[in-house]
Amino acid sequence: MSANTAMAEKYRNNFLKEIEEQVEMGDWVKMCMQCGVCSGSCPTNFQPAWEHPPQELFMMIRAGKREEVLTTSSMWNCTSCYNCIVRCPRKLPITHIMHGIAEYAHRLGKAPKMQATRFFSGLFWKNATRTGRVNELKLSMGLYFKDGFVQGIKNGMAMQAVALGLVKAGRLNPLELIGGHKCRDQKGIQAMLAKAYEIERARKAAKMAG
Amino acid sequence: MAKHEYAFYPGCSSQKGASASNYLTSVESMCKTLDVKLTEIPDWNCCGASIGYAEAGELPRHVLNARNFALSEQHLPGQEIVATCAACWLGARETRERLTHSDTLMNDTREALKEAGLQINEMPNIRHMVEVLIEDLGFDEMKKHVVRPLEGVKIAGYVGCQTNRPFGVAGESFENPVYLDKMVEMVGAESIPEYEQKVTCCGGALAFSEPEKAQAQIKDIVESAYDHGAEMIVTPCPLCQANVEIYQGQINKRYGTKFDIPVMYYSQLMVVAYGGSAKDAALNGQVIKARRLEEIAAKPVKR
Numbered sequence: 156m157s158a159n160t161a162m163a164e165k166y167r168n169n170f171l172k173e174i175e176e177q178v179e180m181g182d183w184v185k186m187c188m189q190c191g192v193c194s195g196s197c198p199t200n201f202q203p204a205w206e207h208p209p210q211e212l213f214m215m216i217r218a219g220k221r222e223e224v225l226t227t228s229s230m231w232n233c234t235s236c237y238n239c240i241v242r243c244p245r246k247l248p249i250t251h252i253m254h255g256i257a258e259y260a261h262r263l264g265k266a267p268k269m270q271a272t273r274f275f276s277g278l279f280w281k282n283a284t285r286t287g288r289v290n291e292l293k294l295s296m297g298l299y300f301k302d303g304f305v306q307g308i309k310n311g312m313a314m315q316a317v318a319l320g321l322v323k324a325g326r327l328n329p330l331e332l333i334g335g336h337k338c339r340d341q342k343g344i345q346a347m348l349a350k351a352y353e354i355e356r357a358r359k360a361a362k363m364a365g
Numbered sequence: 366m367a368k369h370e371y372a373f374y375p376g377c378s379s380q381k382g383a384s385a386s387n388y389l390t391s392v393e394s395m396c397k398t399l400d401v402k403l404t405e406i407p408d409w410n411c412c413g414a415s416i417g418y419a420e421a422g423e424l425p426r427h428v429l430n431a432r433n434f435a436l437s438e439q440h441l442p443g444q445e446i447v448a449t450c451a452a453c454w455l456g457a458r459e460t461r462e463r464l465t466h467s468d469t470l471m472n473d474t475r476e477a478l479k480e481a482g483l484q485i486n487e488m489p490n491i492r493h494m495v496e497v498l499i500e501d502l503g504f505d506e507m508k509k510h511v512v513r514p515l516e517g518v519k520i521a522g523y524v525g526c527q528t529n530r531p532f533g534v535a536g537e538s539f540e541n542p543v544y545l546d547k548m549v550e551m552v553g554a555e556s557i558p559e560y561e562q563k564v565t566c567c568g569g570a571l572a573f574s575e576p577e578k579a580q581a582q583i584k585d586i587v588e589s590a591y592d593h594g595a596e597m598i599v600t601p602c603p604l605c606q607a608n609v610e611i612y613q614g615q616i617n618k619r620y621g622t623k624f625d626i627p628v629m630y631y632s633q634l635m636v637v638a639y640g641g642s643a644k645d646a647a648l649n650g651q652v653i654k655a656r657r658l659e660e661i662a663a664k665p666v667k668r
Contacts, residue, residue, distance in 0.1 A: 179423045198566040198582055232578070235415030236566035237530035241539045250531075254418035261419045275574035276419035283417060284429070287410035289377035291384055298573055317611050320652040321384065326607075328382030336380045339408045343481030347432065351425040351477040358473075 159263040163221065165363055170221045176362040179255035183247045187213040193239035193249050199232040209239060209249050212256065225265035230257035231272040274301050284348060287338025292331035367402030369501055371492070372441040374433060374457065376450035377411050378603045385450070385603035387650025391632040392449055392494060394645040398510050398636075399502060403447065406437045412456030415527075416570035423463075427470060428477045430460035435483035445490040447497055449632075451527035451602035458491040458532055495601050495631065496534055499544055507551055512640040512666045514553025518657055520634070521560045521595035522546045523586060525605035529564055540564065548631050549599060552638035562589040567608040580616050583609055587616070587624050597627040597655055599634055606630060611652050627655035634658075640666040 156164075166173035174181040187210055194200050194208030207215060207229045215224050230253045239249035257273070260266040266273050275298055282294045299314070300307030311318075321327035338344060378385035396403055410433060413426045421429075434457075437446050448454040464471045465488055478484060498507055522545030530539055537544055542564065546556035565586050568579020586609055590598050600606050610628035617624055629651070636646035643662040648655055 198568070199571070199578055202578055202581055232571075232575075234526075234566050234569040234571050234579070234582075236526040236569065238526070238566070240531045250415075254415070258418055258420070258422060266419075271574040272416075272571060273419055275570060276416050279414065279570070280417035280420040283377070283411040283413060287408075288380070289411050289414075291378070295573065316614055320611060320614075324387070324650050324652050325382065326384045326386055326650060326652075331382065336377070336383070338410050340481060343483075344410060344429075344432070346480035347428055347477050347483075348425050350480045351428040351473070352422065354473045354477065355422050355424040 157264070159265060162263060162363070168219060170219045170224070171217050173221075174216050174256070174259075177359055178252070178259045180248050180251045181255060183252060184213050184216050186245050186247055188245055189214060190244060192242050192244065193247075196238040196242045197232075198234055198236055198238070205229050205232055209253060213252075222265075224256065225260040225263060226267065228267050228270045228273075230254070230260070231266070231270050231276075233257070269301070271298075271301070274298070284344065286335070286341055287344045288336045290331050290335040292327060292329070293335070296332070368400040369497070370402045370404070370444060371447040371497065372437040372444040372489070373403035373405045374409055374437075374446050374448045374453055375405060376448060376453035376603075378450060378607075384607050387647035388449060388603055388606070388630045388632065390647035390650070391630055391636050391645070394636045394641050395632045395639070398639045398641075399498075399507070401497065401502075404441055404444070406433055406446070407440050408436060409433050412453045414452045414456060414570075424470065424473055424477065426456075427460040427463055428474050430457045431464065431474045431478060431485060432481060432483060433457065434461070434489050435478055435485050437489055438485060438487060439483070445492050447492045447494055449494045449603075451493070451525065452604065454491060454493040455527045455532065461488055461491050464488065493528060493534070493601070495528065495544065495548075498548075499534065504547060504551055507548075507635070511551070511553060511638045513638055513661065513664065515634060515638055515658070515661060516553050518554040518661075519557065519594055519596050520549045520554045520629075521557050521590035521593060521598045522549055522563055523560070523590070523598045523600045523605060523609065523628075524563050525600055525602045526564065526566050526569070527604075528601045545599065545601065545631065549634070552634045554634065557590075557593045557595060560589060560593050560595070562586045567605045569604060569608075572604075572608045572612065576612070576615070577619075579608065580612055580619060583612055584616050584620055584622065587613065587626060588622070590626060591624075595626065596657055597629055599629045599631055601631055613653065625653055627651055627653045627658070629655060629658070637662045 299310035379389040549556035572579035
C-alpha cells in the first residue's frame with residue numbers, strides 16, 4: 156500500500172484531522188476565520204499564480220477536499236516573505252502551514268512532479284545537506300537541467316549574462332563545480348540528520364496509530 | 366580586547382567566491398572600525414533556508430540549526446550568535462524559538478545531536494548584524510566614525526522581508542521600518558522614508574525557479590526607487606541584494622525598461638563613509654557598479 160493510500164484510508168472523511176496530525180502547524184488550520192488578509196498580502200497573489208490562496212486552502216481542508224489540496228501547485232508559490240504571518244489577525248503561522256502542506260503533499264507523492272519551485276526546494280535541501288553547505292553553482296546547474304540536457308543548455312545560455320556578471324564581480328566561482336565549500340564533519344551531519352528523520356517518522360506514525 | 370565580541374555565523378552565501386562575498390568583506394572592514402570582534406563558529410553548517418521546506422521536515426531543519434548552536438557553545442561559550450544573512454538569522458532564530466517552547470522538540474533535537482557528538486545546554490541569543498549595530502552600538506557610536514559623509518547621494522532603503530518579518534528589529538513596524546533610512550542619514554546620505562516598496566518581497570527563491578513571478582516583483586522595487594529619485598538602493602539581506610541587482614538586465618528585456626541602479630549593503634556605505642577604500646568596501650563585487658561611491662571612496666578623508 157502506498158503512503159498516500161494508507162493515509163487516505165486511515166483518515167477517511169476527516170482530512171482536517173489528517174492535516175492536524177501529519178502537517179507541521181496543521182493544528183492551526185481550524186483557527187482561520189476566512190478574512191482573506193493573507194491572500195491580499197501575498198506577493199504572488201497579485202499575479203495569476205495562486206490556484207487557491209491560503210484561506211481558501213484552509214476552507215478546502217475543512218471541507219475534505221483532499222485530492223484538490225494535495226495536488227495543487229498553490230503552496231509552492233510561497234516566497235517565504237512572511238507577510239501573511241505578521242498580518243493574520245488570528246496569528247496563524249500561515250507561511251509555516253503552507254510549507255507544511257507542501258512538504259506533506261511532497262512526502263505522499265501527490266505534489267505536482269515538475270512544478271519548478273517544488274523541484275528547486277528539494278534540490279536546495281539535498282545540495283545544502285550533502286556537504287553541510289550550499290554550493291550555489293551546482294544548485295543553479297541542477298535547476299537548469301531539470302527538463303533534460305537540451306533544455307538545460309538553453310536555460311544556461313539564457314542565464315549567460317547574469318552568470319558572467321557574477322563571475323566578473325567575484326561572486327560566482329566556476330571551480331565550485333569540481334570542489335566547493337563543505338563542512339569538515341560531514342559524517343556527523345549525515346548521522347544527525349538520519350536520526351532526526353527517524354525520530355520524526357516515528358512520531359508521525361505514532362499519531363496515525365493513536 | 367575588542368569592545369564587542371560575538372560568535373559569527375557568516376552563512377553559505379558569504380563564503381569566498383559566493384554570491385554575497387562582497388557583503389562579508391565590507392562587514393569585516395566595518396567591524397574593524399567599530400571595534401567589533403567576530404569569531405567564526407568552527408565548521409558551521411547551512412541553516413536550511415526557508416526554501417528547503419519540501420524535504421527539510423520540522424525536526425531535521427531544527428537539528429541543522431541546533432548543530433551551529435552546539436558548536437558555538439562548545440567553542441565560543443557565552444557569546445551571542447551574530448548572522449549577517451537574513452535567512453540564516455531567521456532560520457536560527459526560529460529554531461531557537463521552537464526548541465524553547467517545546468520540550469519534545471528539544472529532547473528530540475538533543476538525541477539527534479548526540480549522533481554528531483554534540484550537545485546543547487544553553488540556548489544562545491541569535492542576533493542580526495543590524496541589531497548589533499542599532500542596539501549594542503547605537504546610532505551615535507556608528508556616526509562618530511564617519512569621516513567621509515556620502516553627501517548628496519540619494520539612497521532608497523530596501524529592507525525586504527526576512528530581516529523584517531516575522532521577527533524584525535525590536536521597536537520597528539513590519540509595514541514601515543525606519544532603521545535603514547536612519548542608517549542612510551547616519552552616513553551622510555539622503556534617505557527616502559516614503560519609498561513605498563521598502564518591505565516588498567523580491568521573490569526570494571522563486572527568482573531561480575519561477576523567474577517571471579519574481580521579476581515582476583523586482584520591477585516594482587526598482588521602479589519605485591527610480592520614481593523617488595534614488596541613485597542607489599541599499600539593503601541588509603544577501604538574497605534581496607542579489608535578486609534586485611543581477612536580474613535588472615533580464616527585466617529590461619522583459620519589460621523594455623532601462624534599469625541600471627546599483628544595489629548596496631549598508632556595510633558598504635558605512636565602510637566608504639568611515640574612510641575605507643573601494644577595496645575595503647568590496648565595491649568591485651557589484652555587478653552594476655556604484656560609480657558615485659567609487660568616486661567618493663577615492664576622495665581624501667576629512668579628519
